């Protein structure tokens with residue numbers, strides 16, 4: 001089941017291999033585990049997880065089964081999806097901030113929302129957003145070109161530009177307040193709810209206050225007020241037939257294809273907040289990691305620049321940039337923005353001889369899967385060529401899952417791939433980044449999404 005491609009060119013030894021926390025060789029005791037899980041959950045994976053198709057263990061959170069066998073992943077996420085619902089821990093962490101939006105809804109409410117929202121994210125609608133994405137990319141390119149010769153906080157710039165894209169695609173007429181204020185509120189919100197709270201791990205009832213959630217409240221309130229105001233204004237424009245065709249209008253006009261009913265205002269609001277929360281840090285982090293990998297691989301950077309320069313001036317079209325896309329996909333293999341998916345077994349099940357008791361957690365972890373020794377050649381090496389169209393077929397299904405799979409697969413997948421490719425093209429047209437010698441080690445921290453622990457500050461070299 002290995003995804004085999006020719007890794008000999010450039011020489012395998014010269015490949016960039018990012019430094020990441022090494023897997024554990026011994027299990028941690030309860031308190032050490034909880035401390036590590038709160039600080040940086042990716043430090044709790046064990047050597048065996050990267051070598052075996054399935055690992056089941058009893059731990060602080062009860063029984064957890066990690067599945068890395070592609071056939072079993074297919075079974076959990078697709079064939080038996082009804083038996084593996086999103087787990088209570090995830091919902092306890094996400095739902096207070098996101099309301100009952102698509103990411104945290106379950107059962108009939110989720111089915112209704114998914115049916116209603118699917119057309120908004122289909123290929124044609126998403127393609128219609130490419131002008132907005134190119135406009136945000138060109139603006140970023142100009143900003144970066146002005147910073148040539150200086151240091152740039154790359155992680156912050158990527159957060160800004162992905163919010164700019166969301167602002168242009170959700171609210172064409174802009175936000176009533178400063179977009180950076182919305183960005184800061186989102187970051188504060190994710191930081192506060194991000195670390196896993198031990199009270200949630202042990203299933204302590206929701207009426208017991210969590211410090212993280214209390215800290216997140218003002219940011220959550222800010223969100224809600226801004227979005228209320230935007231919905232009211234947009235409804236007025238729709239009534240006059242003057243509304244732009246952006247995500248907000250599409251959400252307010254969306255109808256369930258089976259019943260013809262629309263979403264309630266509350267569901268529209270929950271989904272706007274969900275799109276912003278689910279769509280900006282993930283895409284921003286995938287670009288941040290991509291730029292880091294490129295700064296360490298001059299051959300990949302040169303090949304990318306050649307592709308982008310050959311595309312000529314003006315806006316970019318994703319289908320003409322296969323290497324750009326491959327670079328992003330390979331960076332998402334090594335640094336998946338969502339490092340694990342978790343599910344809870346509704347009824348008893350078994351994977352061969354391994355029992356999966358009702359209520360226990362089953363995980364699929366892109367962080368582990370994408371570096372699994374049974375599934376990838378030279379898994380630690382950054383090799384964008386793996387994802388070129390001519391090699392793609394050798395990547396087995398269910399070995400690469402940055403967007404998940406099955407009924408709950410990321411609804412924003414094509415949106416974010418198109419966005420990341422267009423934005424990276426504008427960045428590479430404007431500047432080349434170098435990591436300064438005094439930069440702290442660039443290592444991944446898992447906080448809801450996977451980001452560089454000490455940020456990413458790089459020197460921008462202008463490209464005329």
Ligand code: HEM
Nearest residue numbers: 102103275278279282283337338341403404408410412416
């Ligand atoms: C690189 C960028 C992104 C990554 C890596 C990513 C990853 C994921 C993953 C792994 C899931 C599935 C979670 C699970 O099965 O438990 C998911 C779900 C979701 N994503 Fe994304 N996402 C990205 C961008 C976006 C964008 C741009 C949007 C919206 C504009 C978005 C909206 C959603 C929503 C609403 C869901 C829930 C779908 C459902 O449960 O039906 N994501 N995402």
